Amino acid sequence: MDPYKDLKALLTKNRASLTKPRQKVFDLLMGQSPQTMQVLVKRAEGKVDRATVYRTLELFERLGIVNRLNIGWKYKYELSDIFLEHHHHFYCSNCGKSYDLPANPMLETMVDSVAAKEGFSPRGHQLEIYGHCPNCR
Amino acid sequence: MDPYKDLKALLTKNRASLTKPRQKVFDLLMGQSPQTMQVLVKRAEGKVDRATVYRTLELFERLGIVNRLNIGWKYKYELSDIFLEHHHHFYCSNCGKSYDLPANPMLETMVDSVAAKEGFSPRGHQLEIYGHCPNCR
DNA sequence: ACCAAATTGCGACAAATTTGCAAAACAAAA
DNA sequence: TTTTGTTTTGCAAATTTGTCGCAATTTGGT
Ligand SMILES: [Mn+2]
Ligand SMILES: [Mn+2]
Ligand SMILES: [Zn+2]
Ligand SMILES: [Zn+2]
Numbered sequence: 001m002d003p004y005k006d007l008k009a010l011l012t013k014n015r016a017s018l019t020k021p022r023q024k025v026f027d028l029l030m031g032q033s034p035q036t037m038q039v040l041v042k043r044a045e046g047k048v049d050r051a052t053v054y055r056t057l058e059l060f061e062r063l064g065i066v067n068r069l070n071i072g073w074k075y076k077y078e079l080s081d082i083f084l085e086h087h088h089h090f091y092c093s094n095c096g097k098s099y100d101l102p103a104n105p106m107l108e109t110m111v112d113s114v115a116a117k118e119g120f121s122p123r124g125h126q127l128e129i130y131g132h133c134p135n136c137r
Numbered sequence: 138m139d140p141y142k143d144l145k146a147l148l149t150k151n152r153a154s155l156t157k158p159r160q161k162v163f164d165l166l167m168g169q170s171p172q173t174m175q176v177l178v179k180r181a182e183g184k185v186d187r188a189t190v191y192r193t194l195e196l197f198e199r200l201g202i203v204n205r206l207n208i209g210w211k212y213k214y215e216l217s218d219i220f221l222e223h224h225h226h227f228y229c230s231n232c233g234k235s236y237d238l239p240a241n242p243m244l245e246t247m248v249d250s251v252a253a254k255e256g257f258s259p260r261g262h263q264l265e266i267y268g269h270c271p272n273c274r
Numbered sequence: 275a276c277c278a279a280a281t282t283g284c285g286a287c288a289a290a291t292t293t294g295c296a297a298a299a300c301a302a303a304a
Numbered sequence: 305t306t307t308t309g310t311t312t313t314g315c316a317a318a319t320t321t322g323t324c325g326c327a328a329t330t331t332g333g334t
Contacts, residue, residue: 017331021280038321049283054322070207070263076225090257104251107244115266120227123268126207129252131260154300156312175290186314191291 006082010063020047025056026065033098034069034076034089067128073099081124088126092133101132143219147200158185163194163202167220171206171213171235206263208235218261225263229270236270 007026008018028043043055057077060066067080071091078084088101115122144163165180178190194214197203202215209228213222225238232254252259
């Protein structure tokens with residue numbers, strides 16, 4: 001089966017094509033924790049130009065393929081809920097590591113209702129919890 | 138009464154002093170919506186050097202005096218819950234405006250318990266909801 | 275294979291952020 | 305208050321990060 005099926009579909013729907021560079025950037029994100037732009041640019045070195053990495057992530061974000069997260073001291077990118085199970089993040093302010101937290105149906109509902117109650121139409125959200133991880137208490 | 142009391146206490150506790158430049162940066166944040174680094178640097182112009190603004194915000198973040206938020210396409214800084222009522226943010230992906238959402242006791246509790254259930258010790262969190270605002274539906 | 279449109283790499287550039295270091299401000303002790 | 309050692313600052317330079325135009329390449333469609 002084609003692992004790029006959903007990606008391709010999303011791109012096509014927006015009159016964009018799944019090119020070699022875009023596939024490469026997608027691969028860099030696959031099965032990885034959130035990564036900074038700098039890391040992505042570095043890892044793409046030789047394969048994909050810096051400007052293209054920037055342009056690709058901008059496109060991916062616009063199409064909802066990736067999410068940009070504020071983790072610790074830098075922006076990080078991670079594949080969105082389409083490719084990854086929706087989840088939240090815990091950031092340990094002692095050791096600096098970040099962890100995935102599973103989504104909680106009850107919580108997800110409440111988040112939406114909090115926004116709806118104020119007259120907004122929520123499409124999604126990012127939740128970032130910080131404190132100490134089990135290793136650092 | 139000294140409006141800098143809590144700030145001073147926090148700094149002292151960490152063997153740092155409440156200097157003129159730090160007070161100025163704090164003032165820039167007071168009673169304002171989240172601001173980008175660029176805006177803060179500009180507003181500090183003439184009073185506090187660029188490098189000092191950067192160093193101050195890094196310190197303030199480390200000490201939990203400010204929070205760095207991922208709002209729309211930029212980082213923004215705002216005073217943390219110690220100085221401002223705890224709240225969340227809604228970002229309208231149509232008009233780009235961001236709004237404050239009041240804290241919801243039920244939600245706050247659930248957020249903490251989700252982290253605790255996984256063995257983490259939560260100290261705080263940031264919740265960013267996005268979608269359409271009332272004006273943009 | 276051919277064409278038209280989309281995308282890329284490659285500078286060159288502009289903006290943002292970091293750094294070293296000497297001077298100034300500061301806290302603590304005398 | 306003056307001295308003393310430490311922290312913090314401003315300045316200037318260096319580095320890093322992000323943007324842009326454009327010619328060359330790649331892509332999807334005929
Ligand atoms: Mn994650
Ligand atoms: Mn706010
Ligand atoms: Zn930890
Ligand atoms: Zn709006």
